[in-house]
Amino acid sequence: MNKRKKQVTIYDLATELKVAPSTVSRALKDHSSIGKETIAAVKELARKRGYRTNTMASNLRKQQTTTIGVLVPWINHPFISNLIAGIEAEARAAGYEVIISQSQDSYENEVANARALFSSRIHALIVSLAMETTHYDHITEIIQSGTPVIFVDRIPWEIEGYRVMIDNFSTARVATQHLIDQGCRRIALLGGARNQVIYHERESGYRTALQENGIEIDERLILASGQLGQEEGYRFTRHLFDENLAPDGLFSTMDIAAVGAMKYARSAGICIPEQLAVIGFNDDPVCEIIEPGLSSMSHPATEMGRKALQQALRLANPKKPPPASEVNLATGLVIRASSLRTGH
């Protein structure tokens, strides 16, 4: 049906060179027991005939692939695309391919994608969970089959698995402390979905920082949304000022919501940072673009991808030293004009 040209196989090369297929196979991978001349001849002919290893056959025979499965909520989010870029670069360098699938934050999609990846007999799986996900059977199934699974960023509550993360608690604490250091006392929080570990941790870090500084927590200043975006940031901030809760500092657990907050402030004539100091989370490119520059906590997305891949390979290869069950990457406070008050 397909008019694809038949590909050259080791049999074709063997016939032409009048040697055995097994010799060709070995020659192509520089097996030590094959004569130098044979190797040269085989490689020369392979090049001339345009021979390409049939990965499917090889994989089937070896009972393993060199494909890394990646399961993320969205490909086209800055953080995730950087994560994937890191995974891909590292994988490629190590001779692996990357197959990606996005759940679009739907549990149903995530399950279907997990099954599809599993059927492809992936070498390892790197997962960041969908917002909706609260059951993990589709993942534990894979773990139990012996396939290495690494969780990144959006990790599950229950499963004891390998993870590559940042310390969301401490990072949020640092962000909040920075606002306090700038003289803020009424600090609002724009939080994400509380059923997600990372947003829960960030909220805890915020609360802890306030307590450590003897600042009473005003629950009315804590706002959360499962869909924290620019619009929510705008709306939440307007709400705070409309209800006479006017904060003097604002920590947003996502940069994009901080942008919304700043947009509102601008429209309402609220000066940043003098009246409202703002800090975000992730250090997305927007932080450099908006005026004033948005302070944020840097998040090593690409590095996280690289690390996750390294962990996955280590886990898949019993010869290598086993990986730590949890890797924490460093974050950093990036101070820009949105939070920097003179005189502090």
Next chain:
Amino acid sequence: MNKRKKQVTIYDLATELKVAPSTVSRALKDHSSIGKETIAAVKELARKRGYRTNTMASNLRKQQTTTIGVLVPWINHPFISNLIAGIEAEARAAGYEVIISQSQDSYENEVANARALFSSRIHALIVSLAMETTHYDHITEIIQSGTPVIFVDRIPWEIEGYRVMIDNFSTARVATQHLIDQGCRRIALLGGARNQVIYHERESGYRTALQENGIEIDERLILASGQLGQEEGYRFTRHLFDENLAPDGLFSTMDIAAVGAMKYARSAGICIPEQLAVIGFNDDPVCEIIEPGLSSMSHPATEMGRKALQQALRLANPKKPPPASEVNLATGLVIRASSLRTGH
């Protein structure tokens, strides 16, 4: 070596049910000639034993994969990640997987990745070329083998292949015309690598618009860079004003360079849009974030991904009607404050 659990095969199911493996194979795909009860029994047991098709074996036997190869310069660029998101969503819905690789704009990487993808016997390939690429042997090789190849966005000059694009010429003409309509007469161009078709086309569109309006082209206002980014945008704009070439309009073929231009204008006290009307290209998220809002030409990245995949599948399946050799998607003028002069 690997402590992976042995996977269940159709043989296991066949033995347990006391039927032939072929029966199991057929039952699993609802073959018409298999008894209803047999099908039910097979599926039930498959579920119970956690059977998963071994895709490698199946592919090897069928001499084809359901894997779509994607070769792009960078995964973590807004335009590309949207493109990939479109490809993935459409592919997944059609039962295909997506394997991605990034050339990082290096010719060498692109060649290596193309070979690797080819060895995986991909069903089809979707390519956006690296900046460096000027030879296309690594791609023509694949086309000649019978594998469908679809070019998107960064297409080659020479190869007669299938492509999914926007009309860069007309889109640039519309952008330039818009500035002219706003009263601009000295319009600068921030262009990309001229060896790339798309940037060449955009420059032509700009020139044509000026000519159509009887505006003389001042070559000193035309600046190009293979690495057009925020910094270049800033630098080019400063150069224009420093050299007393002060333009009253600026068309940047990439949004991010327009952002740089706006940053310079702000630092130099040049009013946008009154003294300098600015328009970009792509309608990236930054356009909404920067102040004033950046006018731009919308680029249907996700749609382009979906379309490219559809074309690829159509091309791979001789039963379907053959695709058009070139698909052009619509772009649109998105007017924001950066180019909107009152009184026009």
Next chain:
DNA sequence: TTGTAAGCGTTATCAC
């Protein structure tokens, strides 16, 4: 409606 058997291209084991 089901079974038999060949073969997809590779690699590992054993023999020479």
Next chain:
DNA sequence: GTGATAACGCTTACAA
């Protein structure tokens, strides 16, 4: 150093 051969798990004529 090299060759013969048997898998890997699946699909698909062809046979029954």
